[in-house]
Amino acid sequence: MLYHETLKQIGGLNEEAMLSARDRMDNLIKPPGSLGLLEEIAVKVAGIIGNPRPQIGKRSVIVMAGDHGVINEGVSAAPQDVTWQMLPAFINGVAGIGVLARHAGASIAVVDVGVATDVEIPGVMKCRVKSGADNIAQGPAMTREEAVAAVEVGIRVALREIEQGATLLALGDMGIGNTTPSTAILAALGGYSVAEVTGRGTMVNDEVLGKKRQAVTSALTINNPDSADGLDVLAKVGGLEIAGLAGVVLACASKRVPVLVDGFITGAAALIAAAIEPKTKYFMLASHLSGEPGHKLMLEMLGLKPMLNMGMRLGEGTGAALAMHIVEAACRVLNEMVTFAEAGVVDMEEDKLLKG
Structure with missing residues (x-):
């Protein structure tokens, strides 16, 4: 396997x-x-x-896209359809990551590992394990087998990029509602209270924040993820794009290629990868400190120092794309x-x- x-x-x-x-x-x-x-x-x-x-040559941003059943708990101000609707903007280079990846001289690989809506978008790699993770506030996000399958999607995509000459990879994400499972992952693996680690995400008011905290609490209570088993945490309270990104990290570590962690969602994927195999931390670089309150805790758990602190919280791999310049600069020095x-x-x- x-x-x-x-x-x-x-x-x-x-x-x-x-x-x-x-x-x-x-x-x-x-x-x-x-x-x-x-x-x-x-x-x-x-x-x-x-x-x-060391020298930095070809670079690539891998954006994993997936949806989340927990959106039904009212945890996001944005509708789920935004996930798939954003994908053409990534491919066409007009979204945030498109502009910043182009500026960094990086290619973008956009992967549908678990988008809820079955759409054909030219340029998007269709590697869907299932149509969205299940509602973690009601039960597990996926089976253990599905979690492994999604991780393997990330491994395959990363290996392809590396085989095509990539010397530096960056993690990017897209998935409406994905700060909720990322928060659950942080709480489960770090032993933090839900109140400590739950941020607002995107455009979230007090009412939605309350629903988000309740959803994370329910997810942890109902699923009881085993903090000693990264794959169990992933399957029970994670997401498909988070699984795919964890696979990218594992592949980079196996091939000795540096991988840039972006913000809160990719930080959750990095935590999962490190829980599965602690040595993966050696191959990670932290691009920036996200505006999400739990991100600092993630980086501390991973033993990583962020290069930038700009209050960014868009995701998509935008902070990681910016940091590509810094990694190259370090090697040039x-x-x-x-x-x-x-x-x-x-x-x-x-x-x-x-x-x-």
């Missing part, structure tokens, strides 16, 4: 490459650590790829700056030592 084969291939960071990259970074013509997080990113990418002089020795410049720290 592709799922199990992928898990077997996931290892750790290449420590030798990281040590070499860190040594070079510390000897570039600048004070050590003066480029902050940029330096950490370059060293981590070196460890992911296994090359002390490592490769294109010279060391003190190469430049024939006295190392400032060494000069201090010599002068006593």
Whole structure:
């Protein structure tokens, strides 16, 4: 089975490459650590790829789309049809992710892994496991078998992108109502109270927020997900697009390709991937800090530092697309700056030592 084969291939960071990259970074013509997080990113990418002089070439954003039965609980201000109606805008490059992916020089793969409405949209990969996740406030989102199937969709799409030369992947999502299952995932895996982690999502007023909190509470009570089993949490309170994105993370980890986590929904997928295989955290990069209150908690659980803090909460992979520039910049610094020795410049720290 592709799922199990992928898990077997996931290892750790290449420590030798990281040590070499860190040594070079510390000897570039600048004070050590003066480029902050940029330096950490370059060293981590070196460890992911296994090359002390990493370079970023072709890049891709994978947008997984799926619907949610929990929409029937009144948890969203937007109608469910918006999910499929947005997909042509992604393909045509006129949605937020289309503009920012184009700006980043990235291609977009848009995948229907669980859209409720059966529509044919040119350019959208039709890999539907089922027509929307079931209502998590009434029972499980899907069976365990469906969860694995959706994860495998993500694995296949990511492997295809990697085989076609992608060196950096980004996670993107589309699914009306998907902040509700993402909140349930965070609460289940992090042990947080529903009140702590439930944000407003998109255009949500106090009444809808109350319904959302109740839906998450019901989902956790009725389904009782096992926090020690990431696949169980996914099947019981997750979503199909979240499953697909978790599969993308697993595939990237198995092939040693860095993957950019976007906001709250993709953060939930990253949590699921890490719960399934903790070593996947080594291959993730956090693009930004979302405006959703629970996103900070997700990143803390994953041990990731966000590159940007811009109050963004659109999803789609928009923050991850922006961060592609930063990842490339980090690698360019490592490769294109010279060391003190190469430049024939006295190392400032060494000069201090010599002068006593």
